[in-house]
Amino acid sequence: MTAVAVSEPPLVGLTRRPTGAARPTATARRQLPGGPESGADADRLKAMARSANDQLEGRIAHDIIRWAADSFGGTFCVTSSMQDLVLADIAASVAPGVDVVFLDTGYHFAETLGTRNAVVATMDVRVVEARPTQTVAEQDATLGARLHDRNPELCCQLRKVAPLSRMLAGYDAYATGVRRVESSTRALTPVVRFDAANRVIKLAPLASWTDDDVTDYVREHGVLSNPLLEEGYPSIGCIPCTSRVTDGEDVRSGRWAGRSKIECGLHR
Numbered sequence: 001m002t003a004v005a006v007s008e009p010p011l012v013g014l015t016r017r018p019t020g021a022a023r024p025t026a027t028a029r030r031q032l033p034g035g036p037e038s039g040a041d042a043d044r045l046k047a048m049a050r051s052a053n054d055q056l057e058g059r060i061a062h063d064i065i066r067w068a069a070d071s072f073g074g075t076f077c078v079t080s081s082m083q084d085l086v087l088a089d090i091a092a093s094v095a096p097g098v099d100v101v102f103l104d105t106g107y108h109f110a111e112t113l114g115t116r117n118a119v120v121a122t123m124d125v126r127v128v129e130a131r132p133t134q135t136v137a138e139q140d141a142t143l144g145a146r147l148h149d150r151n152p153e154l155c156c157q158l159r160k161v162a163p164l165s166r167m168l169a170g171y172d173a174y175a176t177g178v179r180r181v182e183s184s185t186r187a188l189t190p191v192v193r194f195d196a197a198n199r200v201i202k203l204a205p206l207a208s209w210t211d212d213d214v215t216d217y218v219r220e221h222g223v224l225s226n227p228l229l230e231e232g233y234p235s236i237g238c239i240p241c242t243s244r245v246t247d248g249e250d251v252r253s254g255r256w257a258g259r260s261k262i263e264c265g266l267h268r
């Protein structure tokens, strides 16, 4: 098990995978003929996404991830908020050593960072961290303290959306743990689509999973989970924007509680 630093601006990688397909750097991929910034490449990925969605809707999560791993190899990754590691567990079983991207916003609970450390120590994946260009202290100095209270959209853009976008420049496809039952904004989530903002293929292998499906999988497979899930936090994000939820409340009601905001902008 080793830890490596990736010098691309905001990225720090933690890895326990000594070998395997190397993730091409964003710079290297941009230099390839027909790289991800070319219209031809975007058209190819769009067509692939359409066809794959038709074929993979209704299939189990393992099949969806296997298609991505076979199609993209080292330029496929999964993202994780370190809430539960169901998606990463399935990905590791299908594609050992797969990259798991974690957005380190600088505002995480100690339990979330502890879960990340446990993943690094115990799972056959490579955890890669995407970080904002500014620390929280630097952001406070330039934009004022508690931007999350005054302008959460901008805060999420700077600390989540932009870092993920920079990270995805090194990939062709990524999978998220988004599920349709989580909110009305996620109800129509396709299992495979083209992410036009990041010009990559985006997968949602757990799209059709219920809350019970997740609970059952965690129990049956002994999957790592954030301990806050047992302490009244069914949806875990940054400390300033995550509250406890009481029994019977919507599971995402603890995110940006009291505001109209219900998404951070990663899953538009």
Ligand code: SF4
Pocket: 105, 107, 147, 148, 151, 152, 153, 155, 156, 157, 159, 160, 237, 238, 239, 240, 241, 264
């Ligand atoms: S969830 Fe809150 S603290 Fe985290 S990036 Fe968004 S606004 Fe900022």
